[in-house]
Amino acid sequence: MTATPPVRILLCDDHVVVRAGLLALLGSEPDIEVVGEAGSGEEAVALAAKLTPDVVLMDLQLGEGIDGVEATRRIAATGVHVLVLTTYDTDADITRAIEAGATGYLLKAERPEELFAAIRSAAQGRTTLSPPVASRVMARMRKPLPTLTERELDILAQLSQGLGNRDIARALFISEATVKTHLGRIYDKLGVDTRAGAVAVAKEQRLLP
Amino acid sequence: MTATPPVRILLCDDHVVVRAGLLALLGSEPDIEVVGEAGSGEEAVALAAKLTPDVVLMDLQLGEGIDGVEATRRIAATGVHVLVLTTYDTDADITRAIEAGATGYLLKAERPEELFAAIRSAAQGRTTLSPPVASRVMARMRKPLPTLTERELDILAQLSQGLGNRDIARALFISEATVKTHLGRIYDKLGVDTRAGAVAVAKEQRLLP
DNA sequence: GGCCCCATCAGCCGATCGGCTGATGCGGGG
DNA sequence: CCCCGCATCAGCCGATCGGCTGATGGGGCC
Numbered sequence: 001m002t003a004t005p006p007v008r009i010l011l012c013d014d015h016v017v018v019r020a021g022l023l024a025l026l027g028s029e030p031d032i033e034v035v036g037e038a039g040s041g042e043e044a045v046a047l048a049a050k051l052t053p054d055v056v057l058m059d060l061q062l063g064e065g066i067d068g069v070e071a072t073r074r075i076a077a078t079g080v081h082v083l084v085l086t087t088y089d090t091d092a093d094i095t096r097a098i099e100a101g102a103t104g105y106l107l108k109a110e111r112p113e114e115l116f117a118a119i120r121s122a123a124q125g126r127t128t129l130s131p132p133v134a135s136r137v138m139a140r141m142r143k144p145l146p147t148l149t150e151r152e153l154d155i156l157a158q159l160s161q162g163l164g165n166r167d168i169a170r171a172l173f174i175s176e177a178t179v180k181t182h183l184g185r186i187y188d189k190l191g192v193d194t195r196a197g198a199v200a201v202a203k204e205q206r207l208l209p
Numbered sequence: 210m211t212a213t214p215p216v217r218i219l220l221c222d223d224h225v226v227v228r229a230g231l232l233a234l235l236g237s238e239p240d241i242e243v244v245g246e247a248g249s250g251e252e253a254v255a256l257a258a259k260l261t262p263d264v265v266l267m268d269l270q271l272g273e274g275i276d277g278v279e280a281t282r283r284i285a286a287t288g289v290h291v292l293v294l295t296t297y298d299t300d301a302d303i304t305r306a307i308e309a310g311a312t313g314y315l316l317k318a319e320r321p322e323e324l325f326a327a328i329r330s331a332a333q334g335r336t337t338l339s340p341p342v343a344s345r346v347m348a349r350m351r352k353p354l355p356t357l358t359e360r361e362l363d364i365l366a367q368l369s370q371g372l373g374n375r376d377i378a379r380a381l382f383i384s385e386a387t388v389k390t391h392l393g394r395i396y397d398k399l400g401v402d403t404r405a406g407a408v409a410v411a412k413e414q415r416l417l418p
Numbered sequence: 419g420g421c422c423c424c425a426t427c428a429g430c431c432g433a434t435c436g437g438c439t440g441a442t443g444c445g446g447g448g
Numbered sequence: 449c450c451c452c453g454c455a456t457c458a459g460c461c462g463a464t465c466g467g468c469t470g471a472t473g474g475g476g477c478c
Contacts, residue, residue, distance in 0.1 A: 015296075015317045017324075021230025061296075063318060087224075087270075108224045109272060115226075151425065162406020164464070177427045184467070193466075194434095196404040197371020203412035360455065373434070386457045393437070402436075403464095 006033040007123040010053040012044035012071065013085075014063040018108075022057065025112050032119060040064060041071035048075045054123040058102070060086040060093055067209075069096045076101030083122040085115070089132045092206045104128040146189040148207065155182045157208055160199050215242040216332040219262040221253035221280065222294075223272040227317075231266065234321050241328060249273060250280035257284045263332040267311070269295040269302055276418075278305045285310030292331040294324070298341045301415045313337040355398040357416065364391045366417050369408050 009026065011034060013019050019037050026032045036051050038044035041062050048056055056075055060068035072082045081103040086093065089107055097105055103122045106115060107130040118128035129137060148156065158168040165183070169176045187193050190201045202208055218235065220243060222228050228246050235241045245260050247253035250271050257265055265284055269277035281291045290312040295302065298316055306314055312331045315324060316339040327337035338346065357365065367377040374392070378385045396402050399410045411417055 015230075016319075016321055017227055017230040017234065017294075017317050019230070020233045020321075021224075021226040021228070024229045024233035025226065108226050110225075112225055112229075149424065159405055160409045162401050162403045162409055164403065166464090174425085175427055177429085178425070180466075181426075183465090187466085192371050194371045194373065194404075195465080196368055196408045199405045199408040200369045200371055200412065203409065358454065375434090383455085384457055386459085387455070389436075390456080392435090396436085404435080 004031065006031050007055060007119060008033055008035045008051070008053045009119065010034075010036045010038065010044065010047055010051060010056045012038040012041070012056060012062070012068070013059040014039050014061070015059075018059070025115070026119075029116055032116065041066035041068065044071050045074045048080050049078060053080065055103075055119055056080055056082045057085050057119070058082050060084060060088070060097060069100045072097060072102050073100040076103075081122045081125060083118060083128075088206070089130070089136060090204075090206045091136060094133055094136060105133045106130050107132065146191075146201075146205075146207075148186065148189060152182055152186050152189070153207065155179060156186060156198065156202050159183070159186075159195055160202055160208060213240065215240050216264060216328060217242050217244045217260070217262045218328065219243075219245045219247065219253065219256055219260055219265045221247040221250070221265060221271070221277070222268040223248050223270070224268075227268070234324070235328075238325055241325065250275035250277065253280050254283045257289050258287060262289060264312075264328055265289055265291045266294050266328070267291050269293060269297070269306065278309045281306060281311050282309040285312075290331045290334060292327060292337075297415070298339070298345060299413075299415045300345060303342055303345060314342045315339050316341065355400075355410075355414075355416075357395065357398060361391055361395050361398075362416065364388060365395055365407065365411050368392070368395075368404055369411055369417060 009032060011019050011022050013022070019039070023034055026034055035053055036047045038047050042065050044056065044058065058068050058072055062068050062071070068084065068086070072084065076082050082101065083104045083106065084097045084102045085106045085108060087108050094105055103125060104118050104127050106118050106128065110130050114130070121128045154172055155168060158171050163171065165176045165179045169179045183195070186198055190198055192198050192201060218241060220228050220231050222231070228248070232243055235243055244262055245256045247256050251274050253265060253267065267277050267281055271277050271280070277293065277295070281293065285291050291310065292313045292315065293306045293311045294315045294317060296317050303314055312334060313327050313336050315327050315337065319339050323339070330337045363381055364377060367380050372380065374385045374388045378388045392404070395407055399407055401407050401410060
């Protein structure tokens with residue numbers, strides 16, 4: 001067997017501390033080489049195009065600029081594997097990341113060995129999910145959870161501003177009747193029966209940007 | 210001038226990556242020595258008592274077990290300085306950390322030099338706040354923001370479950386009239402006029418645990 | 419050309435909400 | 449001792465909400 005070249009990694013996280021941590025952890029692995037660091041989504045997209053790494057380690061929360069999902073979408077579109085490494089394991093985040101083309105989804109709480117293994121898998125295009133994430137994905141398969149339509153998300157966004165039906169109607173240029181129809185379906189999908197409950201679920205599940 | 214002994218640090222963060230990052234960053238500073246690491250609040254409290262570090266670097270979000278605020282409270286009570294290092298800068302988090310006795314409040318997005326400086330300050334009991342945090346504190350001083358009473362938080366918690374007035378009343382063993390009175394005051398303090406709006410602010414501001 | 423999803427709208431009605439005025443009791447601080 | 453913040457409760461009333469039934473039209477998909 002010939003010596004395999006190291007896996008080339010691009011880091012993307014807005015926190016210096018996290019980048020330093022990843023750098024330190026990955027530095028101990030001979031077959032993994034960090035070839036670049038980005039502190040924003042825009043930077044990551046540019047560097048990924050320039051460096052063509054084997055894997056991009058991407059945080060979903062990036063503070064300023066485009067978010068991790070959008071960065072993932074753009075980078076994945078160029079054929080580079082993106083391994084999402086983030087703090088949260090909500091359904092909405094996972095779904096959006098996967099739809100954006102992420103190769104894997106890891107939680108920052110994961111043990112370093114898992115991270116290394118996931119990176120090596122991702123370099124070959126194989127998918128790795130953190131156990132809690134995998135569980136949620138499985139659960140989602142069994143019970144088709146709330147998948148709100150875009151219009152319903154519009155309504156939900158207005159609702160989360162505390163607006164009444166009339167104001168929502170005006171904001172979206174539709175009638176109150178339509179607002180109420182959408183609200184009813186939103187309640188069904190989210191498993192609630194009041195606007196307060198809907199807002200709670202929306203915030204909890206991070207359904208809104 | 211005699212050589213000053215290094216500042217002795219205890220890290221507390223539930224993410225291995227972050228601990229590794231801090232370890233790497235602080236390792237480059239000769240006058241700062243990391244004497245211990247904790248992955249949970251309980252561990253941090255125990256280690257702080259055993260090691261009596263000069264400063265504890267404390268994250269507020271700790272996953273399982275007691276949260277960072279509670280850990281801060283217990284450690285600060287023993288006279289050890291706690292420097293909060295976290296991701297969020299919401300009013301509620303800042304307020305609770307300060308009330309718990311934190312010596313300073315830094316954001317993870319802060320530049321490493323600021324972190325070093327803050328650690329050295331904290332070792333001497335001096336307070337350091339990240340600029341965004343300082344701004345919020347000042348703003349708070351100027352305009353006495355929502356300070357909900359405990360009872361109001363009880364109501365808000367039930368409200369955030371999507372419960373109606375009757376159910377809230379039953380849950381808290383009070384009459385509907387009282388619930389409505391509290392709700393009115395909550396609306397005033399949060400600057401909203403619907404339950405949906407109140408829930409939105411509550412979640413946004415992390416007013417509930 | 420049907421079928422289904424989605425978005426749109428209407429009207430009805432009982433339940434709930436939000437604002438109002440006003441009242442009681444308790445505890446702490448000046 | 450009085451004042452004030454806090455928690456408790458009552459009643460009233462117009463506005464809003466949530467559930468219901470039912471209808472129309474556009475766009476995919478087979």
